[in-house]
Amino acid sequence: MNELVTGDAVVLGLQPARLPSRALAIVIDLAVVLTAFMLISIGLAVAAVSMDEAAGAAIAVAAFLLVLVGGPIAVETLTHGRSLGKLACGLRVVRDDGGPIRFRHALVRGAMGMVEILGTFGVVACVSSLVSARGRRLGDVFAGTLVVRERLPAGRASAVPPPPPWLVGRFAQLDLSAVPDELWLAVRQYLTRMHQLDGAVGWSIAERLSADLVACTGTPAPQGVPAAAYLAAVVNERQTRDVHRVVASAGHGAPVYRPADVSAREGHRPEALRTEAQSTPTNAFGPVGSPSAPAGPLHPSESTAPADPDGTAAAPARPAGPKGFAPPA
Known part of the structure; x- marks a missing residue:
C-alpha cells in the first residue's frame, strides 16, 4: 500500500493520483494554455505588422515562454498546486510531506514539463508515471512533489464506539x-x-x-x-x-x-471528589459499592446531642464575655 509518511513518521491519508486522471488534467490544461497562446499570438502578430522580422521572432519567443511556461508556473504557485485541469479532476500538487507547494516547486515542475510533456509529446511523462510507485513524473521527482486526489468517493464514516x-x-x-x-x-x-x-x-x-x-x-x-x-x-x-x-x-x-x-465519566467533579472516587475498590467490571456517607454533621448548625423529650437537660453553656463573666440567661 502506497502511504504518504511525513518526517515525523506520521501516515497521511492522501491517495496519489494515477495516470488516467493526471493525463486528463494535463489535456485540459494544455487546451486552455494553447488557446490562450493562439489568441495572444494573433494579437501580437497584428500589433507587430510594422516591425521587422527579428522583432517579430523575439516577440513570438517571449510569448511562448510567458504563456506556455510561465502561465502554468504562475497558476500553480498562486493556487498552491491547483490548475484548471487539476481542479476539474479533483487533483492537487503537494510536497512530499503533504504541505502546499511554493514557487520553486512549480518552477522545477514547469521547466521539466517543457522537456517531458511538450518536447516528447508526453511519452516520457507517461513512462515515468507508470514506472513510479506513486505515479510521479520526472518533474515531480526533481521538485519533490506529488499529485494527490482531493475528491475521494463519499462514504459513510463510522466513529469508533466508546469503551464501557x-x-x-x-x-x-x-x-x-x-x-x-x-x-x-x-x-x-x-x-x-x-x-x-x-x-x-x-x-x-x-x-x-x-x-x-x-x-x-x-x-x-x-x-x-x-x-x-x-x-x-x-x-x-x-x-x-x-x-x-x-x-x-x-x-x-x-x-x-x-x-x-x-469528561462525562468524571463529570467535571472537584478534585477531592475525584480522589475519593478513585479510591473506591473496583473489580473487572467497575466500582464495587459506593463510598459511605460521613458520620459527622454536614452543617455547623446541626447538633449531635441526644434528643431530650422531657426538656430537663441542661442548656449548653454560653460562651464567656470579653472579661470572663457569663452573660445573663
Whole structure:
C-alpha cells in the first residue's frame, strides 16, 4: 500500500493520483494554455505588422515562454498546486510531506514539463508515471512533489464506539509505543464494523487482535474483560494521549481537552471528589459499592446531642464575655 509518511513518521491519508486522471488534467490544461497562446499570438502578430522580422521572432519567443511556461508556473504557485485541469479532476500538487507547494516547486515542475510533456509529446511523462510507485513524473521527482486526489468517493464514516465507562482510564500506564500503525488500523476497522459481523467471526477477530495488542504492549489484558471492550478502551487511551500531546505542543498553558466519554465519566467533579472516587475498590467490571456517607454533621448548625423529650437537660453553656463573666440567661 502506497502511504504518504511525513518526517515525523506520521501516515497521511492522501491517495496519489494515477495516470488516467493526471493525463486528463494535463489535456485540459494544455487546451486552455494553447488557446490562450493562439489568441495572444494573433494579437501580437497584428500589433507587430510594422516591425521587422527579428522583432517579430523575439516577440513570438517571449510569448511562448510567458504563456506556455510561465502561465502554468504562475497558476500553480498562486493556487498552491491547483490548475484548471487539476481542479476539474479533483487533483492537487503537494510536497512530499503533504504541505502546499511554493514557487520553486512549480518552477522545477514547469521547466521539466517543457522537456517531458511538450518536447516528447508526453511519452516520457507517461513512462515515468507508470514506472513510479506513486505515479510521479520526472518533474515531480526533481521538485519533490506529488499529485494527490482531493475528491475521494463519499462514504459513510463510522466513529469508533466508546469503551464501557468502567474501563476508561484503566490503561493510562500502558506502553503503546511499540504498537504498529497497521495494527491500529485493523483495530479501528474492526471496532467500526463489529456490529455488522457474525457473532462467532467477530469474537475470533477480537481475540486475535487483542492477542496481537497484548504481544506489542507486553502487558496482559485484565481478566474478565471482553476482547472488544479491551480494544475499545486501548484505542480510547491512545486518542486521549494524542489530544494531550497536540494541546501540550500548541498550548503554553492552554487547557487540556479530553474526549467526551472521559469528561462525562468524571463529570467535571472537584478534585477531592475525584480522589475519593478513585479510591473506591473496583473489580473487572467497575466500582464495587459506593463510598459511605460521613458520620459527622454536614452543617455547623446541626447538633449531635441526644434528643431530650422531657426538656430537663441542661442548656449548653454560653460562651464567656470579653472579661470572663457569663452573660445573663
